[in-house]
Amino acid sequence: GNSVTQMEGPVTLSEEAFLTINCTYTATGYPSLFWYVQYPGEGLQLLLKATKADDKGSNKGFEATYRKETTSFHLEKGSVQVSDSAVYFCALSEAAGNKLTFGGGTRVLVKP
């Protein structure tokens, strides 16, 4: 079956540091890939997505590239802010709009 593995947290960074959260997946076919974010006390929000190999999703300074050869979708941001403190979830679906399979989530804490 499908699965998503992402690095365990918590990840603690200083403001303006570089953030990388690794995500790898196992799936049949060609899934769509997503990063969702859950800010403290809020619901899950879509951060970015990519629907085919070599696509780059980007939003709010975050980027992730769909790498079929390494089955990865690592999330990066060049300069984090305190407001980026949240839990980040990598996810896939076998087709856009279909059920999501999530990774375990990575908690990120950015200190001023």
Add this chain to the structure above:
Amino acid sequence: GAGVSQSPSNKVTEKGKDVELRCDPISGHTALYWYRQSLGQGLEFLIYFQGNSAPDKSGLPSDRFSAERTGGSVSTLTIQRTQQEDSAVYLCASSMERYEQYFGPGTRLTVT
């Protein structure tokens, strides 16, 4: 516009009781999903409704769990004879077919 709403926001129940959780999707969204977020299991898919098609129930953990969607809109997730391991946050999401999912704030269920 209005997002996905869920009620109640919190529910405390005694072991063995039945509970009903409600989800109001975004108007016009044809697909509706239920997920469960728990400490031990992370984010898990439960059930998926798409238009008039038969629902995908492949994620329901036991026959104590059931869901229905009336009139293609509101959905109710029912858990019968609740157990302590059912304690979790139950998330509902909706989408236009094959597009991104929008999540509600969740219902936190505590079984005592």
